Amino acid sequence: MISYVFILLTAIVVSGSSSLLGSLLLLRKQILLVDAISHAILPGLVVGYLITATKSSSVMIVGATACGFLATLLIEKLSQVRTLHADAAMGVVFTVLFSLGVLLISQPWLNIDLDQDCVLFGEMAYVPFHHLFLGGLDIGPRGLWMAVLVLGLITVFCYRGRKELPMVLFNPEYARTMGISVAFWQYGIAFLTAFSTVIHFELVGSIVVVALVVIPPSAAFLFAKSFPALLRLSLCLAIISSMAGFGISWLVNGSVGGGIASASFGVFLVCLVIYRMQRKKRSQVHMNNYATAGAQINM
């Protein structure tokens, strides 16, 4: 029973930090960068694994984060080629790196204890099995602590930048004239994206990382009127969808990551319907106003 609680807690923490990060990326119009990074870190993970020959080591995390950074640099470099646009450059870089990683994983003589399924789907259900010990004291599952670490970093980043971030995201030029180091905040976002993707990748797999980063912030973006509102709303939606997703996956006996991604997609669809109904109502009110105004003029 306690293991279910751990899985649920991890799911909530992961989706919460993803949604905060996703809101930043959405406003920067770089949301698909997370798709690219989540695929591109695979060779870095494999190389890190080959160096230390143990899973879940810090070398693996460093290697994968470096690989993610490298991928963003490559995408930037390729977008400057005259015949390519950013879209295609992204498509080239991440598919090639991802294939390299998959090919490495499927070589039996390298003895890599990762399989293709775990890359795609993660292993949320195994979170309770790897515990972290502090001086011989069992302080809970390792995955949960890593997720909490990421959430803490992102929360501190957002809180520390509560004044600067909106300016940097909405109007970088203006931020520069106000003496804010735009590069610091932008590289901070890129670094957090790479780091959190690496940690979450281990827990939920590459595709669900994308779903968690993209979907709740997009749903919140439909309604939010300000930057803090966007963060708050997407956090709420992410927590709701992670709980619902956990329930769904428990009901159908499927993977937790897939359940959370599906639930967030469902939440998004509900939000979309509400958004459309609101708009329709508002436009009807407008039409009525116009109609009465027209009637008055005619009289």
Added chain:
Amino acid sequence: MDTQLLLVFWGCTVLGATAGLMGSSAFLEKKSLLTDGLSHALLPGLVLGYWISQSKDLPFLLVGAALSSAIGAWLSDFLQKNSKLSSDAAIGIVLGGFFGLGTLFLSALQHAESGNQSGLDQFLFGKAASLGVQHVLIISVVCILLVCHFVYHYREVKIYLFDPVYAQTAGISSKRISRLLLGSYILTAAIGVQAVGAILISSMLILPSVAARMWGSTFKGMIAIAVSIGAFGALAGCYISAKFAHMPTGPVVVLVLGSIVLISLFVNPANGWIKKWSLKTIRRWQISSENQLKAAYLHIERNYHPSSRSEYLAHPITLAGYFNRYAQLRGWIVRRSQSWYFSEQGLVCAESVVRKHRLWELYLNKHLQLHPNHVHLSAEWMEHFLGPREEKVLMNLLDQPLADPHSKQIPPL
């Protein structure tokens, strides 16, 4: 070669060629990443098709896959038009949401039937060797239909791709053409999903077109190159994956295509990195060696006060400084009895550089009324960029001048 292998190779080649064709129009439409989203959206339909038909009957699976991908395409289009979300957010939602659904269905099915449906796994990363007669037949027929369709609409598609607004004014419905193209991408992805896998099928569309765009500069040329690269990459990938163990087809095909893109980046004739780099390097050598020749010329002028041109050839220039290999290779300087001297060509080159420098200074002084103290820096740059034609024009414009603003002699033309 047994027939099964030949069949698989045929299927892959046809698939690669069609993907190259469709990919080039997706590339020119700037919808490369949309094809990635659409190919991920194949998964839930595939699993549902399997679940409904309770068999691995290919038509069911493919129809299910194409349907779910079409729903994904509609959703992303709807989101872009009817909400304030940007196009990449719409793609991300379709990609993540649909693939998440597919993952959920797949894992639920796996747990329910305990490994009975091992066949569905290969739809993630692909296994070309498992293509059957029926599947190759479907691939061939669909590909031929898609190509015929494309050729039939060729003119309209071409106009739409390059200028959708003009296409609209010319009476071509942009909406209809864009839907037709979208349908073609989906069908291509759906028939290729077993061979290459849902995750990497989009790169069969993206990569050949990216490489082809670097080689071909016309629409027709680009298509021809993309089709051949796609066919070659798919064939080579399938061959490697069938020949060696532990080589999943999808990643191998992508790596073959990726290396073609990498090679094209370096060697393509229009603006390959090797060509760019070598042109830049040669230009840099040329500029520095022109500077050295100029320094040597000024050295002689200042120290020996020569009265005729032949004196420049007679005095050594070793003391003027360092000379790089480029000047020697071009034969601009020669070595006689342990000293460097100007050769005839070298003197012509040095004179020309000095002449351009002083002409430009004079031009700035006379025509832009700049003070003589302020003209040197600009001339330092311009002396390398003015050609023989500009030299003559300046000469005539300034009435065959003899001296520059610092009253130094301008070498006669």
